[in-house]
Amino acid sequence: METAKMIIDRDYTLSSTDENLFCSFVEPLGRCIYGGLYEPGHPSADEKGFRRDVLELIKPLNLTMNRFPGGNYTSTFRWEDSVGPKEKRPRRAEVAWQCIETNEFGLNEFAEWSKLNGSDVMMTVNLATRGVLEAMDCVEYCNLEGGTYWSDMRRSHGYTAPHGYKYWCLSNEIDGPWQVGQNTGSNYGLLAREASKAMKLVDPEIKTVLAGSSSPDMPSFPDFDVAALDAAWEQVDYLSVHNYISNLKGDTPNYLAKPLTTDLFFKRIGGLFSYIKAKKRSSHDLFISFDEFNTWHTVAGNERMEKPRWGIAPTLLEDVYNMEDAVALGSMLITVLRNCDLVKIACLSELCNCISHIRTRNGGGCWVLPPYYAFLHFSRYGRGTVLIPRISSPKYDTRDYTDVPYLDAVPVINDDGTLTVFAVNRSLMESMPLRIELRGFEGIYVPDECITMSHPDPKATNTEGNPDNVRPRTGVADVEDGILCADLDPLSWNVIRLRKQQ
Numbered sequence: 001m002e003t004a005k006m007i008i009d010r011d012y013t014l015s016s017t018d019e020n021l022f023c024s025f026v027e028p029l030g031r032c033i034y035g036g037l038y039e040p041g042h043p044s045a046d047e048k049g050f051r052r053d054v055l056e057l058i059k060p061l062n063l064t065m066n067r068f069p070g071g072n073y074t075s076t077f078r079w080e081d082s083v084g085p086k087e088k089r090p091r092r093a094e095v096a097w098q099c100i101e102t103n104e105f106g107l108n109e110f111a112e113w114s115k116l117n118g119s120d121v122m123m124t125v126n127l128a129t130r131g132v133l134e135a136m137d138c139v140e141y142c143n144l145e146g147g148t149y150w151s152d153m154r155r156s157h158g159y160t161a162p163h164g165y166k167y168w169c170l171s172n173e174i175d176g177p178w179q180v181g182q183n184t185g186s187n188y189g190l191l192a193r194e195a196s197k198a199m200k201l202v203d204p205e206i207k208t209v210l211a212g213s214s215s216p217d218m219p220s221f222p223d224f225d226v227a228a229l230d231a232a233w234e235q236v237d238y239l240s241v242h243n244y245i246s247n248l249k250g251d252t253p254n255y256l257a258k259p260l261t262t263d264l265f266f267k268r269i270g271g272l273f274s275y276i277k278a279k280k281r282s283s284h285d286l287f288i289s290f291d292e293f294n295t296w297h298t299v300a301g302n303e304r305m306e307k308p309r310w311g312i313a314p315t316l317l318e319d320v321y322n323m324e325d326a327v328a329l330g331s332m333l334i335t336v337l338r339n340c341d342l343v344k345i346a347c348l349s350e351l352c353n354c355i356s357h358i359r360t361r362n363g364g365g366c367w368v369l370p371p372y373y374a375f376l377h378f379s380r381y382g383r384g385t386v387l388i389p390r391i392s393s394p395k396y397d398t399r400d401y402t403d404v405p406y407l408d409a410v411p412v413i414n415d416d417g418t419l420t421v422f423a424v425n426r427s428l429m430e431s432m433p434l435r436i437e438l439r440g441f442e443g444i445y446v447p448d449e450c451i452t453m454s455h456p457d458p459k460a461t462n463t464e465g466n467p468d469n470v471r472p473r474t475g476v477a478d479v480e481d482g483i484l485c486a487d488l489d490p491l492s493w494n495v496i497r498l499r500k501q502q
């Protein structure tokens, strides 16, 4: 393959990354919680039933916060069911995933688990089948000190200090026909505006997230978003955007190009923001909350309908992610960084078992799938100031895309001054010579760490018995006279880090 070239100039800054780009999503769906984060009686469970072995895999991800509890789950969620003495909590027919929800693990259990993990909670209220009042009550329960009905109720449940949640999603994917309580953009926009206004009257410190299109392929995109934004603009702070990419047709080169659509989706949403802001002569700004994204291959509806209904925590949406998914996710993460002037919250969907790179066996072990490492590196080394690179890469065409660059990459200056370059080689067959010209970096930069992950078999994955089949290893990069050279393996995820020589 021809050499891919990149210029990184120290002065061409895009934006600093928001702490909230490094988040995940926890939904009481399948075995995400039950049999995942929580399994009383498991040999590694603590006295509360939280699995310590799973927590040990999650902690290194250094998650800022986790969105909870949904997801489609939110649309019939009565938050009050999930608090108070466990023996009094109702069992519900949870219709989104056709399961029984025992409510054994609820709002306060998630607060406790999050404390253990050192992460915050991004709470979702149900505006699909409930209203403004229930949303206000939930803010009061979670955030007020005491002296009111709901805050005293929380105290009586054993939680004296308020949870103090700052970020609140105003329902989820309300544009989707699969949603209980689907709505139009304008109706939903009005409801969300009033809910946000009222919730902020309870706690003026909170920030709210308006639900936007659940995918760039929705026929109602962008009309739904325009109508909802038009109604709620001044009262909300973020627009929720979701995007899952899949390889259902088994066309990997095409699949690996799909983050280009994610990029376009962000740019189009940015255009809608400009339009509404201009139309309203507003000085208010909104940002993107990319609060569900991942690769996802099982067709949710089909899988759900094939299973017997009303099970408790069945195996659902447990895609076995492999090496090519790691590269596809890596490219999505690069896309998030490349748009970090607009995207201020990002939640990888989901944290455990369902659409997740952390897998458990009930009563047994836990292990990680290859994309776990791409997110780990993103969270560990993606914080700082993103630079705008110039990239010239050999290209290819696919069924849905033309001129797809084999190289996808983004540079970040970390707060300690280290330069980190994330890069993927999308070619399945050929390694890629990469030449990066460094401009404006005073002093001599030397390789600090070079991480690479690839495998001769694109479908290779990890299992409980063979958990290290695909894992990162040390790669090679050289810097001479301000030129960085590396050779990227076919279908690889790479992290090249340079530090200033003392």
Ligand code: AHR
Residues within 6 Å of the ligand: 027, 070, 071, 072, 073, 172, 173, 214, 292, 349, 350, 355
């Ligand atoms: O993450 C699984 C589901 O995907 C979520 O519940 C929903 O928001 C999306 O459609």
